[in-house]
Amino acid sequence: MHDAHAEHAHAPHLRHHFETVEQQREASSFGMWLFLLTEIMFFGGLFTAYLIYRNWYYPAFVVGSHQLSIFLGTFNTAVLICSSFTMAMGVHASELRKRKELVGWLVATLVLGSVFLGVKAIEYHEKWEKHHVPGLNFSVQEFTHPSDKYKEEPPLPMDMAQKTQVYFSLYFAMTGMHALHMIIGVSILLVLIAKAWAGHYTTGHMTTIENFGLYWHFVDIVWIFLFPLLYLISRHQ
Amino acid sequence: MSTATIVKLPPQETASLPKRSYLNNEYGLKSWLLTGDHKRIAILYLISITFFFFIGGAMAGLIRLELLTPQSDLMAMDTYNKVFTMHGIIMVFLFLVPSVPATIGNFLIPIMVGAKDLAFPKINLLSWYLYIFAGCFTLAALILGGVDTGWTFTTPLSTHYLNTHVITAGLGIFIAGFSSIFTGLNFIVTIHRMRAPGMTWFRLPLFCWSNYAASILMVLGTPVLAITLVLVVLERAIGIGVFDPAKGGDPLLFQHLFWFYSHPAVYIMILPGMGVISEVISTFSRKRVFGYTAVAFSSVAIAVFGFFVWAHHMFIMGVSNYSALVFSLLTMLVAVPSAIKIFNWAATLYKGSITFETPMLYAFGFMGLFTIGGLTGVFLGSLGMDIHLTETYFIVAHFHFVMVGGMLMAFLSGIHFWWPKMTGRMYPEGLSKLAALTTFIGFNLTFFPQFIVGYLGMPRRYASYPPEFQVMNVLSTAGATVLGVGYLLPMLYLTWSLKYGKIAGSNPWQATGLEWQIQSPPLTENFVETPIVDHEAYDYEWLAHQTEHEVQTVG
Amino acid sequence: MSEHKVNEVLDTEPTHHSEHIVSPKVYGVIFAALLVGTAITVAASYANFGIFNPIVALGIACTKAVLVILFFMHVKYSSRLTKLTVAAGFFTFIVLITMSMTDYISRAWGLW
Numbered sequence: 001m002h003d004a005h006a007e008h009a010h011a012p013h014l015r016h017h018f019e020t021v022e023q024q025r026e027a028s029s030f031g032m033w034l035f036l037l038t039e040i041m042f043f044g045g046l047f048t049a050y051l052i053y054r055n056w057y058y059p060a061f062v063v064g065s066h067q068l069s070i071f072l073g074t075f076n077t078a079v080l081i082c083s084s085f086t087m088a089m090g091v092h093a094s095e096l097r098k099r100k101e102l103v104g105w106l107v108a109t110l111v112l113g114s115v116f117l118g119v120k121a122i123e124y125h126e127k128w129e130k131h132h133v134p135g136l137n138f139s140v141q142e143f144t145h146p147s148d149k150y151k152e153e154p155p156l157p158m159d160m161a162q163k164t165q166v167y168f169s170l171y172f173a174m175t176g177m178h179a180l181h182m183i184i185g186v187s188i189l190l191v192l193i194a195k196a197w198a199g200h201y202t203t204g205h206m207t208t209i210e211n212f213g214l215y216w217h218f219v220d221i222v223w224i225f226l227f228p229l230l231y232l233i234s235r236h237q
Numbered sequence: 238m239s240t241a242t243i244v245k246l247p248p249q250e251t252a253s254l255p256k257r258s259y260l261n262n263e264y265g266l267k268s269w270l271l272t273g274d275h276k277r278i279a280i281l282y283l284i285s286i287t288f289f290f291f292i293g294g295a296m297a298g299l300i301r302l303e304l305l306t307p308q309s310d311l312m313a314m315d316t317y318n319k320v321f322t323m324h325g326i327i328m329v330f331l332f333l334v335p336s337v338p339a340t341i342g343n344f345l346i347p348i349m350v351g352a353k354d355l356a357f358p359k360i361n362l363l364s365w366y367l368y369i370f371a372g373c374f375t376l377a378a379l380i381l382g383g384v385d386t387g388w389t390f391t392t393p394l395s396t397h398y399l400n401t402h403v404i405t406a407g408l409g410i411f412i413a414g415f416s417s418i419f420t421g422l423n424f425i426v427t428i429h430r431m432r433a434p435g436m437t438w439f440r441l442p443l444f445c446w447s448n449y450a451a452s453i454l455m456v457l458g459t460p461v462l463a464i465t466l467v468l469v470v471l472e473r474a475i476g477i478g479v480f481d482p483a484k485g486g487d488p489l490l491f492q493h494l495f496w497f498y499s500h501p502a503v504y505i506m507i508l509p510g511m512g513v514i515s516e517v518i519s520t521f522s523r524k525r526v527f528g529y530t531a532v533a534f535s536s537v538a539i540a541v542f543g544f545f546v547w548a549h550h551m552f553i554m555g556v557s558n559y560s561a562l563v564f565s566l567l568t569m570l571v572a573v574p575s576a577i578k579i580f581n582w583a584a585t586l587y588k589g590s591i592t593f594e595t596p597m598l599y600a601f602g603f604m605g606l607f608t609i610g611g612l613t614g615v616f617l618g619s620l621g622m623d624i625h626l627t628e629t630y631f632i633v634a635h636f637h638f639v640m641v642g643g644m645l646m647a648f649l650s651g652i653h654f655w656w657p658k659m660t661g662r663m664y665p666e667g668l669s670k671l672a673a674l675t676t677f678i679g680f681n682l683t684f685f686p687q688f689i690v691g692y693l694g695m696p697r698r699y700a701s702y703p704p705e706f707q708v709m710n711v712l713s714t715a716g717a718t719v720l721g722v723g724y725l726l727p728m729l730y731l732t733w734s735l736k737y738g739k740i741a742g743s744n745p746w747q748a749t750g751l752e753w754q755i756q757s758p759p760l761t762e763n764f765v766e767t768p769i770v771d772h773e774a775y776d777y778e779w780l781a782h783q784t785e786h787e788v789q790t791v792g
Numbered sequence: 793m794s795e796h797k798v799n800e801v802l803d804t805e806p807t808h809h810s811e812h813i814v815s816p817k818v819y820g821v822i823f824a825a826l827l828v829g830t831a832i833t834v835a836a837s838y839a840n841f842g843i844f845n846p847i848v849a850l851g852i853a854c855t856k857a858v859l860v861i862l863f864f865m866h867v868k869y870s871s872r873l874t875k876l877t878v879a880a881g882f883f884t885f886i887v888l889i890t891m892s893m894t895d896y897i898s899r900a901w902g903l904w
Contacts, residue, residue: 017354027356027430034422037881038460044885045464085823088864135475163485169477228849232837457884557899
């Protein structure tokens with residue numbers, strides 16, 4: 001059991017309303033988990049909508065899903081999983097008080113996160129070019145009269161073709177909300193890298209890195225579900 | 238009414254406020270606007286929610302004025318829609334949801350568990366700023382021309398058929414939601430991790446249990462409201478089609494997501510009030526709360542069951558009969574834990590030494606009015622009755638009985654009960670009893686006739702109504718005027734008491750609980766040294782023992 | 793000393809969190825497992841399991857999520873409170889989905 005009195009007297013990061021560093025750390029971590037619960041429920045609403053509309057408009061969802069690049073989607077999934085690994089290693093470095101290692105792992109996470117966002121931007125741009133952005137420039141042309149690239153796709157009757165807009169609405173809402181969380185994460189990472197370089201997280205106070213790690217892993221988990229649900233609908237057809 | 242009272246104040250000739258307290262340890266606007274002290278944040282919240290209560294109340298006044306006559310003659314029907322929408326939005330999101338938790342809860346929970354502050358003081362302050370931000374958005378929506386969707390934002394009306402400021406109002410509520418989430422998050426962590434030595438879960442005051450349960454609802458339910466509002470805003474702004482039948486969307490999906498939060502929201506609103514009632518009834522019967530464990534667990538049960546019943550707001554909206562049956566059955570079950578509380582409070586009163594100070598008067602009002610409101614809720618939960626009664630004034634009366642007759646009375650009870658602790662001064666008892674009585678009479682006169690007209694078929698949210706309902710409506714408006722006086726009085730005498738009220742001392746009610754063992758108003762750090770708890774909650778024998786042996790706290 | 797004692801009483805739910813540092817080897821294994829899972833899920837989507845395609849996909853996704861939660865997010869080594877909190881979150885999410893489904897299943901399942 002560590003010397004609580006010494007910690008209280010000397011730990012600069014101990015806030016006055018906590019008795020010990022351990023209490024502060026546990027409270028912080030618990031608070032972060034509660035925040036993640038709110039995120040589960042936040043995305044949960046979108047997953048509910050997805051479940052219902054996929055059941056109602058399955059052909060439209062299949063055709064819509066085939067419009068997404070499975071290569072880019074798989075690549076992005078791998079990128080995010082790598083970034084989760086680097087983030088976990090970063091937490092580990094912080095626990096072992098290794099400053100340069102921590103910064104290295106955080107930078108790696110940042111780079112991987114940015115790559116993810118870059119690929120997402122490319123995908124969104126492609127959707128815009130193909131007139132698949134709901135509400136703004138949506139056209140069902142591709143679905144009623146498939147172009148050569150998609151000649152294996154059966155042309156949809158008009159009413160089902162129009163339902164592809166629901167699919168793309170959910171695609172943009174879900175991946176957009178996910179990307180927003182990634183952007184927030186990347187921004188926070190920039191601040192954390194600067195502070196990690198200055199040595200803030202390798203002197204025994206690793207709670208911030210741990211909590212950010214929790215956030216980052218959560219965003220990864222959301223993508224782990226988004227990928228098969230959006231990109232992999234009935235690829236055997 | 239007996240003139241006996243348990244109030245024991247220090248001798249007024251020599252009494253004075255403590256030299257050092259959270260109110261005077263730092264001066265200046267910055268020390269308030271950048272504070273981390275949970276007590277100061279509570280006061281900031283108190284002032285803000287009172288401000289919004291006034292605006293919401295003004296809206297209510299306009300509604301009642303319009304409804305004096307059967308025709309829509311005071312304002313256009315569209316304007317009337319805007320008025321009741323604003324009334325609903327402000328009262329629900331900017332008053333009722335934060336009322337007890339953000340004011341009394343923020344002030345007392347750290348003290349009640351024996352801590353120096355909440356777990357995350359900065360997040361607490363952020364939560365207040367988010368609330369103010371949300372209030373600004375809502376006021377902006379009001380000033381720019383209003384919203385007329387009703388507080389429930391039902392699609393496709395809100396997404397397609399109106400050209401009012403839905404997005405502004407929606408964003409305002411989105412932000413208010415996060416204010417609420419952060420408060421709840423703070424409470425949960427504090428209660429779990431910052432209890433003083435010896436303060437086990439089952440020694441906590443029941444106020445903490447109730448706020449804990451409400452906080453779980455805040456954390457788990459509010460995000461669903463957030464995403465729903467985001468989808469409504471997107472639908473309105475760029476027409477994505479998730480709720481638009483023309484594009485294949487389902488308007489009922491909006492309602493499922495909206496009510497998934499908004500039903501637990503009503504428990505978020507009432508549970509902290511129930512916590513107040515537990516404390517007040519115990520203190521003014523000089524008896525421990527009967528069935529502590531049952532009351533504690535019933536709070537959590539209400540929170541858990543509250544998540545299973547939301548579609549009872551949708552019985553006539555097109556949900557399937559089978560799911561309506563399931564939700565109806567669960568609605569009957571969710572009434573049980575609430576009833577358990579009422580029975581336990583009644584049992585607490587039995588053979589207690591009851592006195593009738595103002596907080597207790599409000600508590601009695603709560604017990605009667607909440608029971609009526611709750612029972613009418615059970616009527617509404619049964620499918621056959623709901624088809625007849627829904628969207629009528631019966632519903633309006635039902636929720637005002639639980640929210641105003643219940644929650645608002647509990648809030649006033651709590652404010653009066655802890656006023657001496659928060660300010661160091663007593664409010665004038667005679668005037669406060671008058672206000673309580675006025676409120677009670679005004680309330681019943683306002684809302685009881687609404688049960689009658691609702692049952693007879695008067696629809697809600699209409700500016701005009703069939704002339705045969707006019708008598709009841711006139712009674713209701715008259716009651717509203719009396720009610721308004723009843724609410725104005727405390728604003729006046731409580732403010733007056735800040736300068737001229739009697740000095741209260743640390744424990745004017747001779748109540749149990751850690752907050753009554755410290756000075757009034759408390760120090761910034763709450764406790765001089767960490768308290769060690771070795772007695773159960775509501776232990777009046779321990780209190781008697783303490784008073785015999787304690788030294789009088791000096792100013 | 794008294795403060796030391798205070799902490800012991802405060803530790804009503806000892807976590808051992810600070811004492812347990814997960815080794816990079818474990819992270820490496822999980823990392824590999826996640827990548828393998830991704831490959832399998834892509835491959836499985838090209839096979840025709842009929843009605844089981846989405847079930848397989850979700851099953852793999854759930855497994856991956858559980859691995860991230862238990863190991864990358866340290867829940868396996870965390871207190872009972874943390875585990876309960878995670879469970880509460882997923883439970884509420886499941887309630888949202890299943891109880892909404894009671895409505896859609898009994899009136900509008902794939903009928904559009």
